[in-house]
Amino acid sequence: ITAAELARVRDGTRVWVGGAVTHRQRPATAGGITFLNLEDETGMANVLVSPGLWRRQRLVARTSAALLVRGIAQAAEGVVTLVADRLESVDLSMHAGSSRDFR
Numbered sequence: 001i002t003a004a005e006l007a008r009v010r011d012g013t014r015v016w017v018g019g020a021v022t023h024r025q026r027p028a029t030a031g032g033i034t035f036l037n038l039e040d041e042t043g044m045a046n047v048l049v050s051p052g053l054w055r056r057q058r059l060v061a062r063t064s065a066a067l068l069v070r071g072i073a074q075a076a077e078g079v080v081t082l083v084a085d086r087l088e089s090v091d092l093s094m095h096a097g098s099s100r101d102f103r
Helices: 051-056 060-064
Strands: 014-025 035-040 045-049 067-077 081-087
Touching: 014 045, 035 051, 045 051, 045 067, 051 060, 060 081
Parallel strands: 045 081
Antiparallel strands: 014 035, 014 067, 035 045, 067 081
């Protein structure tokens, strides 16, 4: 689903969201949890990655410019966060093409 659609998903729903990774943050106060932001053409999606998932998928999580993330939507105080249980890298080079400017 898109980032915009994630905002309307019911709490507890399992979904896939994809997008370019714009931020990776692991605050010292978060107990090893890593927060990712994914951006697609509709907006931003907040993703929470547990320490265990990060350990299992560290290479994909740290190096992918874009990800497909499967997880459970968690709604709290008007904000929906995707609690990830699977990460898959997306190769953006296969989608890159030359622009068709002013022809």
